[in-house]
Every structure is written in C-alpha cells, then in structure tokens.
Amino acid sequence: MLILRADAMGMCFGVRDALAVIGRLPRPEAVTIHGELVHNGEVLAMLDRAGFVRSPEAARAVPSTPVVLVTAHGISERERARLLAAGKQLVDTTCPLVGKAHAAAQQLAAEGRRVIVLGKRDHVEVRGIVEDLEAPLVVGSEADIECWPQARLGVVAQTTMPEERAAQLLAAIRAANPQACVRWLDTVCSPTKARQQALGDLLPRIDALVVVGGRDSNNTRQLAERGRAAGVRTLQVEHVRELVPEWFEGVQVLGLTAGTSTLQRTIDEVHGWIGRLGGAIAVAARGNPGTSNPVESVRRG
Ligand code: SF4
Structure with missing residues (x-):
C-alpha cells in the first residue's frame, strides 16, 4: 500500500501560536480557557492535565479565575467588554485571520449592508462575529436562504468553510435576492x-x-x-x-x-x-x- x-x-499557524502562548503561561490554575480552544480531544486533555480551567463554549457566566484566555476562535467586542468590566485580565490568542473576518463583517455593516455569515450558527467563531452586528443572518445551508427585504447585503464566511461551499451558498443568496446589491468579502483563511x-x-x-x-x-x-x-x-x-x-x-x-x-x-x-x-x-x-x-x-x- x-x-x-x-x-x-495538519495544525495551522493560528492554533500553533495559541498553544505556544498557553505553554508560556506561568500559573495554569489561574487561567480559564474561554470556550473550546480547539476541537481536538487530545489537546484539551493536555490542557486539563496542565491544570487550566475550561469554560464550556455556551457558558455565559463570568469565569472565576483572574485571567481569561480568549481562544484562536476569537470573541465579540461585546463579550470582551463584559469580561473586562468584571475585572478580568485577558490573554488574547485570537487568530489574526479570525480578526480579519470580524473586520470584514464590520466593514460591510458600515456600508449599510445587512450582514450574512456563511457558517455554523452555534460555532464559537460565528457567534463572536454576529454578536457585534445589528440583525445578522447566519446561513449554514440552502435551507436558511430567503429573499430578504434589504437592498444591500454583505456576505462573509466562517474562516474554515471550504471555498467551493462558500461559492455555492453565495450563488444561492444572489439567486434568491436579485433585487439586492450583494457584496462578498472572502474571509476563508489561507x-x-x-x-x-x-x-x-x-x-x-x-x-x-x-x-x-x-x-x-x-x-x-x-x-x-x-x-x-x-x-x-x-x-x-x-x-x-x-x-x-x-x-x-x-x-x-x-x-x-x-x-x-x-x-x-x-x-x-x-x-x-x-x-x-x-x-x-x-x-x-x-x-x-x-x-x-x-x-x-x-x-x-
Ligand atoms: S482562522 Fe484559519 S489559520 Fe486561524 S486558527 Fe482558524 S483555521 Fe487556523
């Protein structure tokens, strides 16, 4: 054979860099990893063994430790403000390419477009992007697509969506909204x-x-x-x-x-x-x- x-x-630079930051943190027991750092059981078990506290992705309670680690998937500005207001020190390992997706969504919103995020509604990265938007839409499949009343729409994608899939969904959105000016900003990561x-x-x-x-x-x-x-x-x-x-x-x-x-x-x-x-x-x-x-x-x- x-x-x-x-x-x-294999591992991308975003996850590798986040793990490198984590490896340098001196007191794991004082750090809550806010949401799942990576969707990888082996890595999560390593973090548990090292003594880090982990809060589930859906958790809305403010972590009890003084330090909160923002994962490579990022969080919304709203969530960041909430944690800072609670006196938490943030260690931010948001991948720069996730940051780029946040910026793209904000740019489309600033242009007066209703923003559509292609991706999984319950994924931590998508939640982080949409939490900062006014009336956002999340499209995970063709079944989520409608003819929306807005004349201006803006589309970004979860960074890990395959390009071909993003192109299919974008075409379906355009077909269902012929009245709208649809702008696509490609946020699928390299x-x-x-x-x-x-x-x-x-x-x-x-x-x-x-x-x-x-x-x-x-x-x-x-x-x-x-x-x-x-x-x-x-x-x-x-x-x-x-x-x-x-x-x-x-x-x-x-x-x-x-x-x-x-x-x-x-x-x-x-x-x-x-x-x-x-x-x-x-x-x-x-x-x-x-x-x-x-x-x-x-x-x-
Ligand atoms: S955006 Fe891409 S490079 Fe960054 S952590 Fe996610 S998969 Fe890795």
Missing part, C-alpha cells in the same frame, strides 16, 4: 484553502483516504466530507487507537490528510501505524512464509 500525504495538512486544495490534488490519485482530526472539528469534517463526495472511501479518526486493519483491506493507494487543530504527533502515529500495516501487506504479497494473512501478521506485530 502506497501512502500519499497531502502537501498541506490554511483552510491550502488544505482543501492539497486534498483536491490528492483525490484523483488515491482509492482511500484517512483524515486525522477531532470529531467536532469543522475543517476536519469538511475534509472528510470532500473525500466522500468524490466517491473515495474515507475514514475520519481522532486517534491511532481507532484504526483497524480490516478497513485497509484491498487499498492500493491511500491518501492522508489532517485538520488544522491536529497535533503533528497524532498524524505521525497514524502514518506510522498505517505504514507498518502496508509493509506487512507488501511482504505477504511476495509470499513471505508465515504472513499468509497480512491482517493477522499486523495484529501479532
């Missing part, structure tokens, strides 16, 4: 674009795909959905422990990619596991005695 790694995959592009390059060359990343990670799920939509057998795993040899039976060329919050270590563990499996299959194919059942040989190994 040949394993092809996507040219761009690491998301690069990972989607790299996967697009990989798909015609593979017959199965493994996507490594958190189950709740939006961009990881989008990568897996793209694989399935292309008709490629696709497996999304959060950890190497979820892999089973049977899934790989008959696979000749396997693609490997990972979401933007996936640790390099996790990718390497998954790659290593599959590599060992692939090696066992190759040996069996050459008729090596004792490995007539490659799956069994891997289990024994």
Whole structure:
C-alpha cells in the first residue's frame, strides 16, 4: 500500500501560536480557557492535565479565575467588554485571520449592508462575529436562504468553510435576492484553502483516504466530507487507537490528510501505524512464509 500525504495538512499557524502562548503561561490554575480552544480531544486533555480551567463554549457566566484566555476562535467586542468590566485580565490568542473576518463583517455593516455569515450558527467563531452586528443572518445551508427585504447585503464566511461551499451558498443568496446589491468579502483563511486544495490534488490519485482530526472539528469534517463526495472511501479518526486493519483491506493507494487543530504527533502515529500495516501487506504479497494473512501478521506485530 502506497501512502500519499497531502502537501498541506495538519495544525495551522493560528492554533500553533495559541498553544505556544498557553505553554508560556506561568500559573495554569489561574487561567480559564474561554470556550473550546480547539476541537481536538487530545489537546484539551493536555490542557486539563496542565491544570487550566475550561469554560464550556455556551457558558455565559463570568469565569472565576483572574485571567481569561480568549481562544484562536476569537470573541465579540461585546463579550470582551463584559469580561473586562468584571475585572478580568485577558490573554488574547485570537487568530489574526479570525480578526480579519470580524473586520470584514464590520466593514460591510458600515456600508449599510445587512450582514450574512456563511457558517455554523452555534460555532464559537460565528457567534463572536454576529454578536457585534445589528440583525445578522447566519446561513449554514440552502435551507436558511430567503429573499430578504434589504437592498444591500454583505456576505462573509466562517474562516474554515471550504471555498467551493462558500461559492455555492453565495450563488444561492444572489439567486434568491436579485433585487439586492450583494457584496462578498472572502474571509476563508489561507490554511483552510491550502488544505482543501492539497486534498483536491490528492483525490484523483488515491482509492482511500484517512483524515486525522477531532470529531467536532469543522475543517476536519469538511475534509472528510470532500473525500466522500468524490466517491473515495474515507475514514475520519481522532486517534491511532481507532484504526483497524480490516478497513485497509484491498487499498492500493491511500491518501492522508489532517485538520488544522491536529497535533503533528497524532498524524505521525497514524502514518506510522498505517505504514507498518502496508509493509506487512507488501511482504505477504511476495509470499513471505508465515504472513499468509497480512491482517493477522499486523495484529501479532
Ligand atoms: S483555521 Fe484559519 S482562522 Fe482558524 S486558527 Fe487556523 S489559520 Fe486561524
């Protein structure tokens, strides 16, 4: 089995920089991580072990610790003001590209447009953007699109939405609102674009795909959905422990990619596991005695 790694995959600079800031904080027990830092169970478990306090994304209570860490997903200015008014010291790890999405939405609003955010309504990043807007709209699918009465509409996207999906929704909005002047500001982040592009390059060359990343990670799920939509057998795993040899039976060329919050270590563990499996299959194919059942040989190994 040949394993092809996507040219761009895994942790983005926004998450990496946020984790670097967190790693330098001297007293974890004095810090509440406000909302989920990343949608990655392994990273969250590491934070728990280090002693950080975590407040759930939906929490509206002011954290009890003196220091509050704003995650890479960002928060609204309204929320920031609320925390500062409560006397909290903020450590801000908002990704600059999320900041750009906030600024784009504000720019459209300043132009007198009703702002539409393409993305998941309950995602922390989307909530942060819409909380600062007057009568915002969130469009997660075609079912959310209407003919709105405004003559001026402005559209931005959650940073991790695939470009193609954003383009589909934008076209549907334009079609449903022919009376409106619709302005689109592209806020899909460059690491998301690069990972989607790299996967697009990989798909015609593979017959199965493994996507490594958190189950709740939006961009990881989008990568897996793209694989399935292309008709490629696709497996999304959060950890190497979820892999089973049977899934790989008959696979000749396997693609490997990972979401933007996936640790390099996790990718390497998954790659290593599959590599060992692939090696066992190759040996069996050459008729090596004792490995007539490659799956069994891997289990024994
Ligand atoms: S996915 Fe994009 S916007 Fe989100 S943290 Fe990473 S680089 Fe920033």
